[in-house]
Amino acid sequence: MFRWLLLSFATALLAGPAPEQGQVRGLVTDQTGAAIPNAAVRLIPRDSAPVRYRGKAGPDGVFRIEGISPGTYSLRAGLLPFRENSANSFTVRDGETTDVGTIMLSLLGCDAPGVICDDFTGEPQPNLRIASGHVNVRYSCGADFDRGEVSCPETAARFRLTPDVWLTRRNGGAVYLTPANGALITPPNQCSSKYDKNPIRIDTLGPGSDLCVRTSEGHTAHVMIVDEVDADPVVKLYYVTTK
Secondary structure, eight states: OHHHHHHHHHHHHHHOOOOOOEEEEEEEEOTTSOBOTTOEEEEEETTOOSOOEEEEOOTTSEEEEEEEOSEEEEEEEEOTTBOOEEEEEEEEOTTOEEEEEEEEOOBOOTTSTTOOOOOOSOOOOOOOEEEEEEEEEETTOEEETTTTEEEOHHHHHHHTOOOSEEEEEETTTEEEEEEOTTOEEOOTTOTTSOOBSSOEEOTTOOTTOEEEEEOTTSOEEEEEEOSOOSSSSEEEEEEEEEO
């Protein structure tokens, strides 16, 4: 027994002290400087897509995430109806607190849920909106943004639905929105970018992330992430489709 204790003590000395791990803190505000409570915060290691750590801003807009392994990270913070913002390439060290400062969020736009945009010109405006609302999409199911319908393999043939995107998992759990039936999609948070037919990975996204879809009928759908994209088998989206 005594010999075993000596061996364990010697092994611990050779291994050295365990890393203390670090912390990250910051503040989430709007463009006026007012705090944004409950904003979702995600930490992503450098050269890695999956989110490693998650946190949430408190009532004063301050967030603190503890128990972080040393390394280089980027951070994303967001909350609808605000567009997410990020802090890139900062280092977390053993036993230290890294302050990323203020993450300022701007409004996502008139399409975001809860936002009302008034037109004061007095000129009649054409009604360009075709459909809008929330859809909850399970993995291996699809969403039609022209009709606001969700279809799954067991129902697609029966109802003859034609989803614009399928929600798929691959490569060890990575989550993708995959265009279907001739639809096209932009990269996340880049609706002004060129539409493409390639799948878009969304498992680093959360509230305030958005993308745009050119539907199979040629319309434009502004699609916003409502909740964290994580192990939950349902991804919640809000969309506005226009002509």
